[in-house]
Amino acid sequence: MEAxxxxxxxxxxxxxxxVFVRKGKTGxxxxxxxxxxxxxxxxxxxxxxxxxxxxxxxxxxxxxxxLPDVAKVFNSNxxxxxxxxxxxxxxxxxxxxxxxxxxxxxxxVATNPGSLVEAIRKMGIxxxxxxxQIEDEMQKGxxxxxxxxxxxxxxxxxxxxxxxxxxxxxxxxxxGNSAEVDLFxxxxxxxxxxxxxxxxxx
Amino acid sequence: MEAxxxxxxxxxxxxxxxVFVRKGKTGxxxxxxxxxxxxxxxxxxxxxxxxxxxxxxxxxxxxxxxLPDVAKVFNSNxxxxxxxxxxxxxxxxxxxxxxxxxxxxxxxVATNPGSLVEAIRKMGIxxxxxxxQIEDEMQKGxxxxxxxxxxxxxxxxxxxxxxxxxxxxxxxxxxGNSAEVDLFxxxxxxxxxxxxxxxxxx
DNA sequence: GTCTATACGCAGATAGAC
DNA sequence: GTCTATCTGCGTATAGAC
Numbered sequence: 001m002e003a004x005x006x007x008x009x010x011x012x013x014x015x016x017x018x019v020f021v022r023k024g025k026t027g028x029x030x031x032x033x034x035x036x037x038x039x040x041x042x043x044x045x046x047x048x049x050x051x052x053x054x055x056x057x058x059x060x061x062x063x064x065x066x067l068p069d070v071a072k073v074f075n076s077n078x079x080x081x082x083x084x085x086x087x088x089x090x091x092x093x094x095x096x097x098x099x100x101x102x103x104x105x106x107x108x109v110a111t112n113p114g115s116l117v118e119a120i121r122k123m124g125i126x127x128x129x130x131x132x133q134i135e136d137e138m139q140k141g142x143x144x145x146x147x148x149x150x151x152x153x154x155x156x157x158x159x160x161x162x163x164x165x166x167x168x169x170x171x172x173x174x175x176g177n178s179a180e181v182d183l184f185x186x187x188x189x190x191x192x193x194x195x196x197x198x199x200x201x202x
Numbered sequence: 203m204e205a206x207x208x209x210x211x212x213x214x215x216x217x218x219x220x221v222f223v224r225k226g227k228t229g230x231x232x233x234x235x236x237x238x239x240x241x242x243x244x245x246x247x248x249x250x251x252x253x254x255x256x257x258x259x260x261x262x263x264x265x266x267x268x269l270p271d272v273a274k275v276f277n278s279n280x281x282x283x284x285x286x287x288x289x290x291x292x293x294x295x296x297x298x299x300x301x302x303x304x305x306x307x308x309x310x311v312a313t314n315p316g317s318l319v320e321a322i323r324k325m326g327i328x329x330x331x332x333x334x335q336i337e338d339e340m341q342k343g344x345x346x347x348x349x350x351x352x353x354x355x356x357x358x359x360x361x362x363x364x365x366x367x368x369x370x371x372x373x374x375x376x377x378g379n380s381a382e383v384d385l386f387x388x389x390x391x392x393x394x395x396x397x398x399x400x401x402x403x404x
Numbered sequence: 405g406t407c408t409a410t411a412c413g414c415a416g417a418t419a420g421a422c
Numbered sequence: 423g424t425c426t427a428t429c430t431g432c433g434t435a436t437a438g439a440c
Binding site: 022023024025103105106107110111146152154156157160162167184187188191 | 224227305307308309313318322329346349352354355358359363366367369370371375390398
């Protein structure tokens with residue numbers, strides 16, 4: 001029944017991703033995934049042996065999806081202020097396409113730290129180069145002297161947090177008005193760039 | 203066997219809180235909680251009828267714990283810069299005592315938005331007063347003109363995110379060195395105050 | 405109030421027919 | 423490769439003895 005190789009694998013993987021990301025690992029049953037994929041439960045085991053293995057592949061896929069575009073920005077020759085701006089745009093675009101991803105990843109890593117170790121081992125992220133550049137610009141007087149890691153965490157925080165906390169913010173700060181949050185998020189890109197540059201420039 | 207009224211309830215509630223916060227709602231079994239409390243499984247049902255009801259009480263308790271101290275800061279007559287500084291200290295102290303709380307709350311609200319609605323209805327948070335004060339100081343030229351909600355989200359993001367993302371950051375940015383992260387977090391308070399004030403002052 | 409015993413369903417996983 | 427049937431264990435919850 002399968003024309004292309006791995007067609008069914010991808011079909012399952014996509015379905016599993018949607019459910020896992022929405023309901024979490026322990027909150028998802030194999031039946032949920034089978035229903036989402038429109039197939040039979042044993043087929044999941046046939047193709048992925050176990051829920052554990054299926055989840056691992058989903059996690060890895062979701063996790064890695066967030067990196068290539070960002071790496072491209074970080075490895076470019078642009079000054080920090082430009083990288084920052086591009087990072088905000090790139091990351092925001094990804095998050096708009098998969099807004100549930102941050103909370104999914106943060107939660108899985110928190111409740112099962114082992115899941116991450118394997119994933120990052122396979123790709124070798126190295127933020128050191130970026131730290132060096134930041135320190136360089138601090139030396140040159142372009143940026144205010146500070147701990148580059150604090151800058152990095154701030155950047156991630158301000159971009160990612162609103163997505164992870166959206167349901168909270170929507171109810172507490174926006175009275176449940178979802179459309180208003182959308183507007184807020186649209187304007188946020190411009191705000192962030194200004195806000196951030198003001199803090200780090202010398 | 204119970205001397206004080208509600209002694210057993212509290213014992214269970216505390217145990218349940220520890221397990222729920224660590225493993226999440228769906229990742230926690232009643233047996234886990236009974237073991238943690240050192241009691242028998244049916245006793246949980248006797249005191250709380252169902253896992254659902256037990257969880258609801260835990261969630262509400264955890265959620266509300268984060269508010270009174272913060273509310274005190276927000277309702278004071280201090281200028282924004284002072285409130286900000288106190289907020290960072292207060293929130294950080296709470297988070298240091300229960301560092302897993304952010305990811306617990308964010309995840310539960312994301313996977314089951316209904317849980318939040320009930321909790322906030324009972325306490326009536328109102329950030330509008332704070333927004334007005336921020337706008338006031340903007341009018342007076344103390345703060346740079348901006349959207350107060352963006353400021354608010356930035357503040358929450360920079361304080362809360364490092365706790366929610368700690369396992370991630372620890373592995374990716376600190377090479378798994380936990381002690382170094384502790385040091386980083388200690389220094390972060392001072393950094394945050396400077397960083398933030400630079401961004402918002404006129 | 406606290407226990408043992410138990411009911412019942414659904415979870416993940418596999419056997420085996422087609 | 424895909425299905426039905428089935429195994430086994432664990433999940434929540436309750437009945438009933440003490």
